[in-house]
Amino acid sequence: xxxxxxxxxxxxxxxxxxxxxxxxxxxxxxxxxxxxxxxxxxxxxxxxxxxxxxxxxxxxxxxxxxxxxxxxxxxxxxxxxxxxxxxxxxxxxxxxxxxxxxxxxxxxxxxxx
Amino acid sequence: xxxxxxxxxxxxxxxxxxxxxxxxxxxxxxxxxxxxxxxxxxxxxxxxxxxxxxxxxxxxxxxxxxxxxxxxxxxxxxxxxxxxxxxxxxxxxxxxxxxxxxxxxxxxxxxxxx
Numbered sequence: 001x002x003x004x005x006x007x008x009x010x011x012x013x014x015x016x017x018x019x020x021x022x023x024x025x026x027x028x029x030x031x032x033x034x035x036x037x038x039x040x041x042x043x044x045x046x047x048x049x050x051x052x053x054x055x056x057x058x059x060x061x062x063x064x065x066x067x068x069x070x071x072x073x074x075x076x077x078x079x080x081x082x083x084x085x086x087x088x089x090x091x092x093x094x095x096x097x098x099x100x101x102x103x104x105x106x107x108x109x110x111x112x113x
Numbered sequence: 114x115x116x117x118x119x120x121x122x123x124x125x126x127x128x129x130x131x132x133x134x135x136x137x138x139x140x141x142x143x144x145x146x147x148x149x150x151x152x153x154x155x156x157x158x159x160x161x162x163x164x165x166x167x168x169x170x171x172x173x174x175x176x177x178x179x180x181x182x183x184x185x186x187x188x189x190x191x192x193x194x195x196x197x198x199x200x201x202x203x204x205x206x207x208x209x210x211x212x213x214x215x216x217x218x219x220x221x222x223x224x225x226x227x
Binding site: 004035042043045056090092097098099100101102103104105106107 | 145147154155156157158159162202204206208209213214215216217218219220
């Protein structure tokens, strides 16, 4: 069974640009969550989607957005990039998210110059 | 909401040493408790879990017991190996009414030297 796949794995952008990250969940998983991981702040929850609906949102500015498609694949977008957006962005899928059991991808490492 | 305090790292141990990583949490009600592990260059993986008081989660030689009285979920292993070098995250999860909140600690980096 294929795991959670995130693309691209690495990317470099400059301030002011925008970026779109993609996540393909494990087959059959309808819940997809996104996290930002930085050395200073650790893991911070961005948002969670279930059946194309955003169910939860973390405390991030509106520059961070996401969506989920009918096949459960998800994308997140960051507009007007800032240096502080440099981070590892992790996607996690779950069959039963309320259990807390998440399956993570390897992440997309974003560097903003 | 939930919050979690983990032992600050990094922790460096020799192979076969005993490991304890402390974790305490605050939460309303009785959350499920998790330890996740992140090996170098990878995403997080579920290591073990406990869903109610006095439950003991175990996996790969690691253990943690849900202590309701002390709101703790300390991770232990009797004899660490070099392959256990990773970052460990404690995470309480509160759920209900179709939603859930999983809160991760800051992580504790473990390095095991031969």
